[in-house]
Amino acid sequence: MATIVQGTPEAVAEPVDYLNVSHTWKSWLFTTDHKRIAVLYLISITLMFVLGGAAAVAFRINLLSPEGVFSAETYNRLFSMHGIIMVFFFLVPSIPATLANFLIPIMIGAKDLAFPRINLLSWYIYVVGALFAIYAVVRGGVDTGWTFYAPFSSTYSNSYVLAAAFGVFIAGFSSILTGLNFIVTVHKMRAPGMTWSRLPLFVWSNYATGLIQVLGTPVLAITMLLLAFERIAHVGIFDPNIGGDPILFQHLFWFYSHPAVYIMILPGMGVISEIISCFSRKRVFGYNFVAFSSMAIAVLSFVVWGHHMFITGESMYSSIAFSILSFLVAVPSAIKVFNWTATMYKGSISFDTPMLYAFGFIGLFTIGGLTGLFLATLATDVATHGTYFVVAHFHYVMVGGMVMAYMGGLHFWWPKITGRMYSEAWSKFSALLVFVGFNLTFFPQFILGYLGMPRRYHNYPPEFQTLNVLSTAGASVLGLGYLLPIIYFLHSLKYGARAGNNPWGAAGLEWQIQSPPTTFNFDETPVVTEEAYNYGPVEEIVG
Amino acid sequence: MAETIVPVGHEPVGHEPPPEVTHLRHHFATTEQQLDASMLGMWTFLITEVLFFGGMFTAYAVYRFMYPAAFASTSVYMDVWLGGINTAVLICSSLTMAMAVRSAQLSRERPLVLFLILTMIFGTIFLVIKYIEWHSKWVEHLVPGFNFQYNEAPQYTHHAQILFFLYFCMTGMHALHMIVGLGLLTYLLIQAIRKVFTAYYFTPVEMIGLYWHFVDIVWIFLFPLLYLIGYHHPK
Numbered sequence: 077m078a079t080i081v082q083g084t085p086e087a088v089a090e091p092v093d094y095l096n097v098s099h100t101w102k103s104w105l106f107t108t109d110h111k112r113i114a115v116l117y118l119i120s121i122t123l124m125f126v127l128g129g130a131a132a133v134a135f136r137i138n139l140l141s142p143e144g145v146f147s148a149e150t151y152n153r154l155f156s157m158h159g160i161i162m163v164f165f166f167l168v169p170s171i172p173a174t175l176a177n178f179l180i181p182i183m184i185g186a187k188d189l190a191f192p193r194i195n196l197l198s199w200y201i202y203v204v205g206a207l208f209a210i211y212a213v214v215r216g217g218v219d220t221g222w223t224f225y226a227p228f229s230s231t232y233s234n235s236y237v238l239a240a241a242f243g244v245f246i247a248g249f250s251s252i253l254t255g256l257n258f259i260v261t262v263h264k265m266r267a268p269g270m271t272w273s274r275l276p277l278f279v280w281s282n283y284a285t286g287l288i289q290v291l292g293t294p295v296l297a298i299t300m301l302l303l304a305f306e307r308i309a310h311v312g313i314f315d316p317n318i319g320g321d322p323i324l325f326q327h328l329f330w331f332y333s334h335p336a337v338y339i340m341i342l343p344g345m346g347v348i349s350e351i352i353s354c355f356s357r358k359r360v361f362g363y364n365f366v367a368f369s370s371m372a373i374a375v376l377s378f379v380v381w382g383h384h385m386f387i388t389g390e391s392m393y394s395s396i397a398f399s400i401l402s403f404l405v406a407v408p409s410a411i412k413v414f415n416w417t418a419t420m421y422k423g424s425i426s427f428d429t430p431m432l433y434a435f436g437f438i439g440l441f442t443i444g445g446l447t448g449l450f451l452a453t454l455a456t457d458v459a460t461h462g463t464y465f466v467v468a469h470f471h472y473v474m475v476g477g478m479v480m481a482y483m484g485g486l487h488f489w490w491p492k493i494t495g496r497m498y499s500e501a502w503s504k505f506s507a508l509l510v511f512v513g514f515n516l517t518f519f520p521q522f523i524l525g526y527l528g529m530p531r532r533y534h535n536y537p538p539e540f541q542t543l544n545v546l547s548t549a550g551a552s553v554l555g556l557g558y559l560l561p562i563i564y565f566l567h568s569l570k571y572g573a574r575a576g577n578n579p580w581g582a583a584g585l586e587w588q589i590q591s592p593p594t595t596f597n598f599d600e601t602p603v604v605t606e607e608a609y610n611y612g613p614v615e616e617i618v619g
Numbered sequence: 620m621a622e623t624i625v626p627v628g629h630e631p632v633g634h635e636p637p638p639e640v641t642h643l644r645h646h647f648a649t650t651e652q653q654l655d656a657s658m659l660g661m662w663t664f665l666i667t668e669v670l671f672f673g674g675m676f677t678a679y680a681v682y683r684f685m686y687p688a689a690f691a692s693t694s695v696y697m698d699v700w701l702g703g704i705n706t707a708v709l710i711c712s713s714l715t716m717a718m719a720v721r722s723a724q725l726s727r728e729r730p731l732v733l734f735l736i737l738t739m740i741f742g743t744i745f746l747v748i749k750y751i752e753w754h755s756k757w758v759e760h761l762v763p764g765f766n767f768q769y770n771e772a773p774q775y776t777h778h779a780q781i782l783f784f785l786y787f788c789m790t791g792m793h794a795l796h797m798i799v800g801l802g803l804l805t806y807l808l809i810q811a812i813r814k815v816f817t818a819y820y821f822t823p824v825e826m827i828g829l830y831w832h833f834v835d836i837v838w839i840f841l842f843p844l845l846y847l848i849g850y851h852h853p854k
Contacts, residue, residue, distance in 0.1 A: 256664060291667075297674075298675060302675075311784040
């Protein structure tokens with residue numbers, strides 16, 4: 077790999093790193109170190125994840141019985157807050173703001189992101205947005221669903237739509253700034269010899285994500301703003317009573333929110349490329365194809381939004397075009413899945429915890445992706461639109477895909493971020509819980525949707541109870557699977573074994589430096605002389 | 620991308636001045652890398668701005684396609700003269716801004732201060748005229764959501780209201796960007812008076828210059844779309 081001159085950490089008892097360089101509150105809240113900002117983000121999004129998860133627990137309890145526990149109003153607020161918090165305050169920032177924030181500068185051999193102060197600003201903006209969302213929850217929640225469809229949200233809803241919409245509006249700018257920072261960093265901050273074709277695929281996928289964040293999020297911002305004007309002053313822009321067009325709201329909303337789905341999955345794909353390569357001891361098969369498939373997904377993501385609107389008044393010809401374009405997204409996605417599988421072929425595979433999550437990702441993302449094709453098919457979508465089939469589909473992609481990848485990435489880079497190893501047994505056990513719990517939660521929902529159970533209702537006919545009870549049971553297992561890592565990760569901070577610089581024997585610049593890294597990552601700017609994932613022939617490593 | 624203009628003959632070639640002069644931050648290797656990164660960042664930001672205004676332009680296009688006659692009927696209330704003068708004022712401010720950037724690149728301190736002040740004066744004139752226009756709309760009861768009455772063509776009341784909302788939304792967002800721009804120019808002016816900008820460090824001037832030109836270009840699109848509809852549409 078690259079030639080890096082590094083001080084010998086063994087020579088000193090407690091080497092200085094980005095964590096122990098100072099301990100004051102001020103040194104954290106005014107830091108411009110991308111690694112510390114990543115940690116700030118990690119803490120914030122974990123809190124939001126717990127909040128969004130609590131809402132999910134509540135409405136899964138409600139669905140245990142056909143008549144429900146809560147009132148319809150309460151139920152609507154629970155699933156809406158779950159959606160808004162999980163999408164805008166957890167999934168969108170999840171990997172980019174934490175792992176990518178921490179790793180991109182290191183992976184390309186830079187001291188920091190191009191704009192360190194903007195990076196810190198993005199975290200503060202995120203916090204303000206999150207506070208608005210929390211305010212909306214505390215005051216009584218929102219009942220519009222995460223999609224804020226007009227005119228319900230703009231005229232009829234009696235909930236705290238404005239607070240939540242402003243929260244989403246504000247958090248969007250943090251996402252824009254993160255994406256902007258990544259784009260400029262990847263273009264301008266690469267170390268000598270780090271050519272585009274030597275970039276780790278994690279960097280490629282986050283670069284593609286940055287493009288979507290920069291191009292899509294402003295449209296969400298203006299959409300939320302128009303919604304707010306309509307709600308405050310009733311100017312009529314989305315009010316059909318006076319000639320306003322609610323379909324326009326949906327077009328604008330999905331112009332962001334469909335690409336946002338790829339903001340949520342592309343970084344996860346990058347993590348999986350890194351993990352599969354490391355634990356198969358092989359270069360990622362078809363590197364160029366995997367890299368460019370990220371770019372292809374980013375481009376295609378902007379021309380498929382209409383598949384959310386097949387039955388909401390879009391013209392038949394638009395629907396046909398959007399349907400075909402949606403099928404096209406399957407091509408780059410499939411390229412990735414095939415290439416990860418081909419990477420493992422004849423590899424020297426080890427079953428460490430990150431790899432378990434990667435296995436889970438490949439299987440679950442494949443199911444999520446293929447059911448997406450069902451929904452992109454016009455006739456099938458008419459039957460399944462607005463049912464639990466859709467809910468199951470996007471949870472297979474978002475949770476089975478992105479959250480799996482996020483967990484895998486956390487387990488993979490935790491030793492680098494903290495310098496400590498977590499409990500191997502517990503982590504494998506919880507990876508298993510997550511996989512089993514996830515499938516038990518969401519597979520029954522495919523069947524429920526196929527049988528015609530609509531989403532977003534607080535009650536249902538009695539014949540659906542068995543599957544709903546299974547789903548709630550699965551959610552409990554899944555919840556435990558997410559709770560355990562919080563415990564053993566925190567435990568590892570104090571009691572975990574020292575990880576060393578490269579516990580996995582992985583390639584990549586981040587593994588060549590000290591764990592945890594120093595504030596400026598490298599003592600001297602590295603010079604890269606080799607391609608990424610240079611693991612050499614498998615035979616040499618075995619034994 | 621923005622081409623880097625090499626200063627002509629002011630400093631000996633091959634001599635890199637100290638960080639106090641170049642303002643090179645720790646994580647960049649060279650001043651050129653720092654300038655390139657800042658410029659790319661600004662261009663990327665401007666792309667997000669295009670998309671932000673794009674949402675409003677899309678709404679405008681959709682509603683104008685749906686209600687062409689109602690939109691055309693609003694032209695009676697649009698003051699083409701004030702809008703036209705404002706267009707000219709903004710184009711002048713773009714010129715002075717470009718001169719300011721050039722002055723900074725050539726380390727010419729006094730012209731830099733002068734052109735920045737001129738740009739700010741033009742920007743302020745624009746906002747004053749904008750205020751006069753808005754005020755007259757308020758007097759004529761044309762503010763949607765507050766006092767909207769449409770006596771010119773009552774059959775178009777609802778649809779004209781959508782146009783007037785778009786008018787206030789788009790020119791309002793544009794004016795907000797102008798106000799932010801004036802704030803940024805004030806910052807530049809203070810720094811310029813302190814003689815911070817030289818041929819070795821003019822990044823903020825060039826970046827804010829780009830922003831200013833972008834805001835002008837938005838107006839170039841707003842003016843015909845909002846003020847000249849009736850002139851393009853047969854009565």
